[in-house]
Amino acid sequence: MAYNDNVRHLYQEQLKGLKDAGIFKQERYIHSKQAADIEVEFPEGSSLKKVINMCANNYLGLSSHPEVIEAAHKGLDARGYGMSSVRFICGTQDIHHELERKMTDFLGTEDTILFPSCMDANAGVFEAVLTKDDVMISDRLVHASLIDGIRLCGAVQDSIKHSDMAHLESKLQLHADKRLRLVITDGVFSMDGDTAKLDEMVALCEKYNAMLLVDESHASGFIGKTGRGTHEKCGVMGKIDIITTTFGKGLGGACGGCVSGRKELVEMCRQKARPYLFSNTIAPVVVAGVLKVLDILNASTERRDKLERNAAYWRKGLTEAGFVLKEGDTPIVPVMFFNAKLSQDFSRALYDEGVYAIGFFFPVVPQGQARIRTQLSAGHEIHHLDKALAAFIKVGKKFDILGKTKQEIIEKYGN
Amino acid sequence: MDDLKDIILNYVSGEYLEEGADPLDYDTPLISGGIVDSFSMVSLKRFLENKYKISIPDADASPQAFDSVNKIAELVKRFVK
Numbered sequence: 001m002a003y004n005d006n007v008r009h010l011y012q013e014q015l016k017g018l019k020d021a022g023i024f025k026q027e028r029y030i031h032s033k034q035a036a037d038i039e040v041e042f043p044e045g046s047s048l049k050k051v052i053n054m055c056a057n058n059y060l061g062l063s064s065h066p067e068v069i070e071a072a073h074k075g076l077d078a079r080g081y082g083m084s085s086v087r088f089i090c091g092t093q094d095i096h097h098e099l100e101r102k103m104t105d106f107l108g109t110e111d112t113i114l115f116p117s118c119m120d121a122n123a124g125v126f127e128a129v130l131t132k133d134d135v136m137i138s139d140r141l142v143h144a145s146l147i148d149g150i151r152l153c154g155a156v157q158d159s160i161k162h163s164d165m166a167h168l169e170s171k172l173q174l175h176a177d178k179r180l181r182l183v184i185t186d187g188v189f190s191m192d193g194d195t196a197k198l199d200e201m202v203a204l205c206e207k208y209n210a211m212l213l214v215d216e217s218h219a220s221g222f223i224g225k226t227g228r229g230t231h232e233k234c235g236v237m238g239k240i241d242i243i244t245t246t247f248g249k250g251l252g253g254a255c256g257g258c259v260s261g262r263k264e265l266v267e268m269c270r271q272k273a274r275p276y277l278f279s280n281t282i283a284p285v286v287v288a289g290v291l292k293v294l295d296i297l298n299a300s301t302e303r304r305d306k307l308e309r310n311a312a313y314w315r316k317g318l319t320e321a322g323f324v325l326k327e328g329d330t331p332i333v334p335v336m337f338f339n340a341k342l343s344q345d346f347s348r349a350l351y352d353e354g355v356y357a358i359g360f361f362f363p364v365v366p367q368g369q370a371r372i373r374t375q376l377s378a379g380h381e382i383h384h385l386d387k388a389l390a391a392f393i394k395v396g397k398k399f400d401i402l403g404k405t406k407q408e409i410i411e412k413y414g415n
Numbered sequence: 416m417d418d419l420k421d422i423i424l425n426y427v428s429g430e431y432l433e434e435g436a437d438p439l440d441y442d443t444p445l446i447s448g449g450i451v452d453s454f455s456m457v458s459l460k461r462f463l464e465n466k467y468k469i470s471i472p473d474a475d476a477s478p479q480a481f482d483s484v485n486k487i488a489e490l491v492k493r494f495v496k
Contacts, residue, residue: 128464135457138454140452147454156457157453157454157457158454158455158458159452159454159455163435171458174458174461174462306466
């Protein structure tokens with residue numbers, strides 16, 4: 001069919017609908033390396049503005065680390081730019097295998113398989129290991145990529161209220177007749193910054209003979225005493241059947257992901273997962289960078305320790321200033337505004353004060369729970385946090401929300 | 416019939432409503448209203464099948480048929496002998 005005026009008009013109307021609803025996404029152009037200090041062009045065509053980045057997934061500050069960049073350069077020289085093949089034809093280099101072995105060691109699992117992204121890992125893992133005779137029971141706040149993967153799988157789908165262990169137990173009982181049960185959760189929930197109760201989930205999975213899958217994208221490299229992830233924090237290393245995670249956040253921030261876990265399940269992915277079978281894997285330059293990231297993290301916990309201190313400092317500062325926060329102890333610190341427009345206006349005012357932090361509202365978060373999700377980095381120094389905190393307080397006074405409760409903010413601005 | 420509706424209403428409220436949410440009535444849109452996600456329809460279907468000793472074919476268990484307590488009650492009535 002030709003792309004005629006009617007078709008064009010149809011899409012123009014859809015895009016207009018997104019703009020009218022206030023959910024049209026616009027990119028902001030960054031003219032510098034990813035770091036705590038960035039130079040941003042926004043709106044398009046405006047002069048560059050130097051701002052403090054409070055919304056990157058650059059948890060460990062490794063996105064532009066000199067040692068990682070140097071390793072990537074060497075990897076580029078030694079192994080080239082692209083593979084021009086999927087893994088099982090002629091797209092597997094020694095360093096891909098090396099990264100899989102090192103991730104297995106890092107996560108404390110049995111085996112690992114790389115994917116082009118964690119989105120792809122989550123898209124492929126379920127259909128590779130489950131059939132229509134099985135059931136998937138997921139937390140209702142899991143990441144969108146897990147939801148997409150679940151939808152692509154023929155197994156029965158069910159869900160539980162967020163982190164509700166009694167509800168999980170009732171669902172495990174309900175589905176006791178299924179061949180296999182797979183419980184699915186994020187390790188750290190990306191929008192709320194809270195942590196899954198993996199110790200309790202493991203106990204329930206053992207009691208009801210179920211497997212457990214954890215997406216560790218917002219945890220790998222920094223949650224737990226040595227940064228192995230939520231399973232380390234909860235004392236259940238070696239007891240998670242499937243871990244999916246990304247190299248696009250704490251572990252260097254470039255791209256790529258993996259499925260790590262029981263060796264038979266990983267092998268099933270190698271045989272059957274479609275994003276692995278029908279897509280090139282991670283480019284050699286990125287593999288070389290991630291290998292260096294793991295060397296850095298294996299050598300010292302300095303970066304995750306600093307991140308932990310930064311997160312505690314930031315959370316304390318915002319709390320004392322009188323903001324309403326989502327409770328937690330991770331580097332994701334959501335500042336609650338409840339009203340969508342208020343979150344957008346506040347974000348814009350912060351930008352004017354030199355702080356880059358984005359507001360989220362429905363449908364990204366539940367209705368009436370609009371927020372600015374701030375994210376800490378080991379790349380932040382105390383002076384960054386003090387300056388950002390001063391900006392939050394200045395803007396908070398302007399909007400008169402400091403010291404106000406959730407109810408008072410909703411009464412003032414609606415939700 | 417009201418008993419059936421109340422049983423469904425109580426189950427759906429306990430299963431899907433978060434704390435502080437507005438209460439449901441018989442006509443509240445459940446799936447199109449975003450209260451029941453499509454994943455969770457399966458447990459609602461299994462609950463009804465176990466409770467009323469019926470089997471609802473997948474072809475009849477559409478999101479439309481599960482979109483309110485009234486509609487679910489109509490569906491169940493079709494299969495209860």
